[in-house]
Amino acid sequence: MTAVENVISTRDLRKSFRAKGGGRKGGGRKGGGGRKGEGGRVEAVRGISIDVRRGEVFGFLGPNGAGKTTTLRMLTTLLPIGSGTATVAGFDVARQPKQVRQRIGYVSQLGGADELATGRENLILQGRLYGAPLAEVAPRAAELAGLLDLGEFADRRVSTYSGGQRRRLDIALGIVHQPQVLFLDEPTTGLDPQSRANLWDHIRALRERGTTVFLTTHYLDEADVLCDRLMIMDHGQVVAEGTPRALKQQVAGDAIVITLRPGEHGTENAVPVLAGEPYVRELAASDGQVRLYVDDGGTALPQLIRVLDGRGIGIRSISMSEPTLDDVFLRQTGRSLREEGADGDGAAGSEAKEVAA
Amino acid sequence: MKTAWDVGLLFRRYLTQLLRNPVWVIVGFSTPILYLALFTPLLRHLAGSGGLPTGNVLDLFLPGILSLLAYASGIGPGFSTIFELKAGVIERFRVTPASRFAILIGPILASMLMMLVFDAVVVAVGAGFGFSVHWAGLVVLAVLLGLLMVTVAAWSIATALITKEISGFAAIANGINLPILLLAGVLLPISLGPAWMRVIAHFNPLYYLVQASRVLAGGTLSGTAVWQAFAVLVPLCLLVLTWATRVFRTAVA
Numbered sequence: 001m002t003a004v005e006n007v008i009s010t011r012d013l014r015k016s017f018r019a020k021g022g023g024r025k026g027g028g029r030k031g032g033g034g035r036k037g038e039g040g041r042v043e044a045v046r047g048i049s050i051d052v053r054r055g056e057v058f059g060f061l062g063p064n065g066a067g068k069t070t071t072l073r074m075l076t077t078l079l080p081i082g083s084g085t086a087t088v089a090g091f092d093v094a095r096q097p098k099q100v101r102q103r104i105g106y107v108s109q110l111g112g113a114d115e116l117a118t119g120r121e122n123l124i125l126q127g128r129l130y131g132a133p134l135a136e137v138a139p140r141a142a143e144l145a146g147l148l149d150l151g152e153f154a155d156r157r158v159s160t161y162s163g164g165q166r167r168r169l170d171i172a173l174g175i176v177h178q179p180q181v182l183f184l185d186e187p188t189t190g191l192d193p194q195s196r197a198n199l200w201d202h203i204r205a206l207r208e209r210g211t212t213v214f215l216t217t218h219y220l221d222e223a224d225v226l227c228d229r230l231m232i233m234d235h236g237q238v239v240a241e242g243t244p245r246a247l248k249q250q251v252a253g254d255a256i257v258i259t260l261r262p263g264e265h266g267t268e269n270a271v272p273v274l275a276g277e278p279y280v281r282e283l284a285a286s287d288g289q290v291r292l293y294v295d296d297g298g299t300a301l302p303q304l305i306r307v308l309d310g311r312g313i314g315i316r317s318i319s320m321s322e323p324t325l326d327d328v329f330l331r332q333t334g335r336s337l338r339e340e341g342a343d344g345d346g347a348a349g350s351e352a353k354e355v356a357a
Numbered sequence: 358m359k360t361a362w363d364v365g366l367l368f369r370r371y372l373t374q375l376l377r378n379p380v381w382v383i384v385g386f387s388t389p390i391l392y393l394a395l396f397t398p399l400l401r402h403l404a405g406s407g408g409l410p411t412g413n414v415l416d417l418f419l420p421g422i423l424s425l426l427a428y429a430s431g432i433g434p435g436f437s438t439i440f441e442l443k444a445g446v447i448e449r450f451r452v453t454p455a456s457r458f459a460i461l462i463g464p465i466l467a468s469m470l471m472m473l474v475f476d477a478v479v480v481a482v483g484a485g486f487g488f489s490v491h492w493a494g495l496v497v498l499a500v501l502l503g504l505l506m507v508t509v510a511a512w513s514i515a516t517a518l519i520t521k522e523i524s525g526f527a528a529i530a531n532g533i534n535l536p537i538l539l540l541a542g543v544l545l546p547i548s549l550g551p552a553w554m555r556v557i558a559h560f561n562p563l564y565y566l567v568q569a570s571r572v573l574a575g576g577t578l579s580g581t582a583v584w585q586a587f588a589v590l591v592p593l594c595l596l597v598l599t600w601a602t603r604v605f606r607t608a609v610a
Contacts, residue, residue: 076452080607098454106452110445114370116377128366129453131359173449 007181007212008052008075008088015045015070015082044070045082046236052181052214052229057207059227060216061325063337067236068216069109069185075214076106076183089180102130105174105182109189111166115159119150119169122158123176130177137176144172148202164195171202175211182206184215188222200226220325220337232329239332244325251323251331253281254297256304258290261314270313277307284330291330293323360456367455367463375471385471388429389479392422396544397486415488420498420570421543423476427502428537428563430472431509432530434464438517439526447518457605462598465510469503476502491576497583498573504590505566508597515601541567565589
């Protein structure tokens, strides 16, 4: 009964590309996440097995170039599958792409609405490309314009839309034929905070109406707030999988960040000391900062201060937080998703370009 | 059936896009008129000299302009394909069950309709300046112009999908422009050139169109050049369309 329960199911999905322009930063495709394999090929997706249940919001979280978009494009029939199998909405993606296309919606990072046409014209054309007659499509377009708060803009040209309005139209275009699954690639990238929150509400409303939503994101808060379950990806592989809550619980206890006073070799001195404390479960150091995980932050904090003080290691600041998805990522990969995200802003543009390509 | 439906939808969409872009319409209309207005005075004194036939220079020159227009109208859709790739439009269509052939041919047919309108304007203006109109010949010529335009458009769209970037595509399109146009005798008959040029011209599809266009515009329907043009352009058009549809199915990665 897996075909009924799971709207999306893949086994050992893989994809590699010919590496182009070897010396270029990022080594060819997409931000440099993929691994160089044999014969100058870049392995963008390296054996992904997913099961997405009907009616859930499932997220792919990972830095730019982790292989999220490539996976999404294989599942939506846009990119031939390298190896492995994928079933979407009950049909084999490689062998029955037409049946799959009829049952899925896809909103790329670029959207792709016609700028010279109005929102309504876009919706009507899209509906008719799925084979529905105008008599059915016209009321559906009006309904969608209402659902996604496009009412007053529906008859204006898309070129006049704001970022948030355009994104809502993109989503309306993706669901005009009432697909079983909606794929969203980085749905809120480039939106202001208010529009993001608004879009999240719309995505939740889709789930309420029974649509399965599969989205990719490199935003931690988005994955945390929106997804029922998620997979964390890095370098084309899954590094963790589960509900946001369960994932965060893997990183047991609390996270404490100690910033040391500069110029005193603080980090080198502090690490062995802190690692020796019995209540410290895990520890990661980067320049001037030590990040560690403890069972109970409240009791550990005074002890940590006492120990460091006793060794004459100066503390500049100390903070405590409950673990976030970033801690999960950090623990699995040794890198922070926030840092990736920060330099990813430049890379996000190049990723978008590659997607178009 | 579904394919015909999709072709209709995508044809209408592209035509609407073209018409809503006033710059494009203005440039599209003015280019052939400019050719007529600027070249005709230059050529006027050439008639009868250097191997050129006598009579109204427009009878020789106007069919060349129509051929040139067919070629240029075919290159255009390649540029809009690059733009639509960048905007995500092509991807949005490819993820629908719409026929791949329809995604390719819809815009081509819309551009072809625009081209035929421009052709009519050129003929009408030319007639005012002494171009002798032979209706039957012009109708057959319209079919040949359409065939070449579709061939060039399918080629340029497929090339745009493969190169993906405006820089790469523009380099190729511009690079072949000059040899294709010169080696077809579009503006001046290739018979003016040396033997080696006339030999190379036979590998240029546009050459056959230009040769046939002069014969047809003169009112002769059954000349050798006409049969040759059909014999070259029909199979070539089918071949390029098949290839371009395949590119649409697979190469857009």
